[in-house]
Amino acid sequence: MCKKGDLMKRRMLTAVLIVVVLAALVFAGWYVMFMYFGIGPAFPFIKAQKLDLESMDQATIADNSLMAAAETEEEAKEIAEQYGIEFVSFENGIALFYTEESPFEVIARGQENGYAQLSINFVRVGYDTDEVQ
Numbered sequence: 715m716c717k718k719g720d721l722m723k724r725r726m727l728t729a730v731l732i733v734v735v736l737a738a739l740v741f742a743g744w745y746v747m748f749m750y751f752g753i754g755p756a757f758p759f760i761k762a763q764k765l766d767l768e769s770m771d772q773a774t775i776a777d778n779s780l781m782a783a784a785e786t787e788e789e790a791k792e793i794a795e796q797y798g799i800e801f802v803s804f805e806n807g808i809a810l811f812y813t814e815e816s817p818f819e820v821i822a823r824g825q826e827n828g829y830a831q832l833s834i835n836f837v838r839v840g841y842d843t844d845e846v847q
Contacts, residue, residue, distance in 0.1 A: 780811040
């Protein structure tokens, strides 16, 4: 025979479990939508600030317009061969590549075919990088 206190504890535990499961489902849904489908804000409960484009640093695409993370230089060369682009250099786990094509088209082609991920190599404009301190 259950006591009234045991029944109350069981109901409280059930309510807490339901709340935790619902919170986990909401988080999992947000994670899947943002990470896999690119829908929604990175942090859904934080209000996004409006960007002031005039105060932002200018960025241009570097001469070596593409880059990718790679474990070895051989892996970097395989990525270049896979994409049909020119391997330029490999240092500290980052491979640089060059292409005559639009880098955005190269990246899109890789995403369509499931190749290793490439990214644009941007350079910030307005910094004096020649002066070493």
